[in-house]
Amino acid sequence: MKMEVNLSDTIAAISTPVGVGGLSVIRVSGAEAIRIVKKVLPTWRVVVPDDKPRYPIARFVRVLDLDDVVVTLFCAPHSFTGEDTVEISCHGSWFIQHELMHRLTDAGCRLARAGEFTQRAFLNGKMDLSQAEAVADLIASHSEAEKNLALRQMRGGLSSQLSRLREQLVHFASLLELELDFADHEDLEFVDRSELLSLASTIDKHIEQLLSSFAAGNAIKNGVAVAIVGEPNAGKSTLLNALLGEERAIVSAIEGTTRDTVEDSLYLSGIHFRLIDTAGIRNTDDPLEKMGVERSERAVMNAHIVVEVVDATRPRYLSLSLRNEQRYIRVLNKSDLLSAEQVAALSVRQTTGSESKPLSQVLVSAKQGEIDALRDELVDIGQRMTASSDVALSNVRHYEALQRASQALERVKSGLHEGLSGEFVSLDLQDCLTCLGEVTGEITSQEVLQSIFSKFCIGK
Ligand SMILES: Nc1nc2c(ncn2[C@@H]2O[C@H](COP(=O)(O)OP(=O)(O)O)[C@@H](O)[C@H]2O)c(=O)[nH]1
Ligand SMILES: [Mg+2]
Numbered sequence: 001m002k003m004e005v006n007l008s009d010t011i012a013a014i015s016t017p018v019g020v021g022g023l024s025v026i027r028v029s030g031a032e033a034i035r036i037v038k039k040v041l042p043t044w045r046v047v048v049p050d051d052k053p054r055y056p057i058a059r060f061v062r063v064l065d066l067d068d069v070v071v072t073l074f075c076a077p078h079s080f081t082g083e084d085t086v087e088i089s090c091h092g093s094w095f096i097q098h099e100l101m102h103r104l105t106d107a108g109c110r111l112a113r114a115g116e117f118t119q120r121a122f123l124n125g126k127m128d129l130s131q132a133e134a135v136a137d138l139i140a141s142h143s144e145a146e147k148n149l150a151l152r153q154m155r156g157g158l159s160s161q162l163s164r165l166r167e168q169l170v171h172f173a174s175l176l177e178l179e180l181d182f183a184d185h186e187d188l189e190f191v192d193r194s195e196l197l198s199l200a201s202t203i204d205k206h207i208e209q210l211l212s213s214f215a216a217g218n219a220i221k222n223g224v225a226v227a228i229v230g231e232p233n234a235g236k237s238t239l240l241n242a243l244l245g246e247e248r249a250i251v252s253a254i255e256g257t258t259r260d261t262v263e264d265s266l267y268l269s270g271i272h273f274r275l276i277d278t279a280g281i282r283n284t285d286d287p288l289e290k291m292g293v294e295r296s297e298r299a300v301m302n303a304h305i306v307v308e309v310v311d312a313t314r315p316r317y318l319s320l321s322l323r324n325e326q327r328y329i330r331v332l333n334k335s336d337l338l339s340a341e342q343v344a345a346l347s348v349r350q351t352t353g354s355e356s357k358p359l360s361q362v363l364v365s366a367k368q369g370e371i372d373a374l375r376d377e378l379v380d381i382g383q384r385m386t387a388s389s390d391v392a393l394s395n396v397r398h399y400e401a402l403q404r405a406s407q408a409l410e411r412v413k414s415g416l417h418e419g420l421s422g423e424f425v426s427l428d429l430q431d432c433l434t435c436l437g438e439v440t441g442e443i444t445s446q447e448v449l450q451s452i453f454s455k456f457c458i459g460k
Helices: 033-040 094-106 116-123 129-140 144-154 157-181 193-212 214-222 236-244 287-302 340-346 372-386 396-417 422-440 446-453
Strands: 011-014 023-029 057-063 067-074 085-091 224-230 262-268 271-277 305-311 327-333 351-353 358-363
Touching (some): 011 094, 011 116, 023 094, 023 116, 033 094, 085 094, 116 129, 129 144, 129 157, 129 422, 144 271, 157 193, 214 224, 214 372, 224 236, 224 372, 236 305, 236 327, 236 372, 305 372, 327 372
Parallel strands (some): 224 305, 305 327
Antiparallel strands (some): 023 085, 057 067, 067 085
8 A cells, every 4th residue: 555645634543542541632633633623622712822832732621412621732833743733632432532533534634544643743854764763662662771762762862873974974075076076187186085084984983883782772672582591400491480470481390391482571670681481402302302402592592691591409511602792691590409518519609701701600599489699690781781871773774774874885985995086986975875864764765654654553
């Protein structure tokens, strides 16, 4: 379906969730919003001052045959969409919400499509595309960290970084243009190429910084993936249940009980962890168990944090090969079965290991719920992983566009190195600017816009 952008319609939608609630909010936006709502609610006697106020005007309105509502008017351009917008807070009855919607559409409103209010905000220049996307992220956020990330982006954190980059690139382009304008003048090079090169490197460094923040942004948005692995019967499923505080995975003394990976979310100190309990890793001929082991190995590959559970009464360790950025916690489980001497002998240290592969070791009893040491360790690692004082990329679309921007800049740099003519270098520079423009929405196709806004909720 092609999404036609028609800003002249006045649109309406129920903005609160489907179903019955205490209250419900109906939103109307467009040039005719005030006229239409006055027609539907004749008792709404609002006088709009000529110079449209920046603040919303709220009025209690008795709709004689229907409900008592509160009508709030946001005058253009001081509204979310940039248009005249009216919000009607009615009681949350299904009948009242739908009756009001019927009356609004009869009076000339069209039903809003998913994301259409935000799309209008974007088209009316109230926000750029990265901010509009953050609105959807904010609505979908589950943890404090995720909310903060989306909020910063919605308030223009990423946009201001990108506009700084853009300024630098435009400055760069203008220097190149100068060089081109004077190209006829024999070997006159207006701009020192080494100066251009160092400017390109500075810009590249900024883009690289943004690109590298994607790991943190991704961990915040999609959760920090924690794979719980170990030999059969080490207590992995018991540990998962203890962390979640519920009997999520089946626990038994029979080896190989967990065949498939079991996944659930855990929220600790505002961070979203995705815990993945796996089948025990061991050599086996059983085809079904083999598949489980393969899945465990895949979970390890994709994890941010790998938790290896070891039965402390007979410690044996897996040989895991982890990537540098992966974090590894070794959990010595079943501490309740150890004597004081045995505990001392284990000489558990809080943190050991080398810089390249940090290793934390904690002693717990999953069965007795004594797992605070592990919880603390997860929070500690999770906080460091998701700490982004400033802006972090969390959107694949942005990440890919910036990757292309970085590649274009690499071409600019090599062009300068090789002494290519300014014209060619300038083309690559334009490419780079185009990629940045895709993130902010200055250069974005209808199809991309359609796919972005169609994922929004109705009424937003
Ligand atoms: N004593 C004791 N037993 C435990 C502990 N954690 C797990 N178990 C027992 O170890 C057996 C295997 O547990 P399970 O969680 O299914 O291990 P998995 O195969 O690693 O998932 C079960 O009988 C559990 O009750 C613990 O901390 N202390
Ligand atoms: Mg298990």
